[in-house]
Amino acid sequence: MENKGVFINDLPQSGEVTFLAVVIEKELRPKRNGGSFLSIRMADRSSELDAKVWDNPEAVAQSFDCNDVVKVRGIIEHYNEKPQLIVSRIRRCDANEYNAADFYPASNRDPEEMFGELGTFVGMVRNEPLRQLLESIVNDESTSQR
Known part of the structure; x- marks a missing residue:
């Protein structure tokens, strides 16, 4: 089983990161100057994060679906005073690579x-x-x- 790595709430404010997350939303959107980019909303049990794919967005969009757990690498930047991930690599994880409990909110209570x-x-x-x-x-x- 893959180590979840850092949770979204614990990501650094900037720099390169690698972690697992579940894809909540994904959408190809047009760029102002033509072409498109992929907008992704991802989450784990701690929080949610917006991500963008600028390079080869159409092919990347076909490599995973909403509700898939993905391993993602990228650089944390800030846009409109909110963190977002600029994705450099992303791939769908097999079910045996993660613990599903890492991606759903849970109570601390018994x-x-x-x-x-x-x-x-x-x-x-x-x-x-x-x-x-x-x-x-x-x-x-x-x-x-x-």
């Missing part, structure tokens, strides 16, 4: 503790038919395993 709190809240519902419905959902084994 899931069992939160599930217990949910049960307490359900027990506080005064409307009997509604409480029974909620209890059947919360107590369903397939639900509680998620």
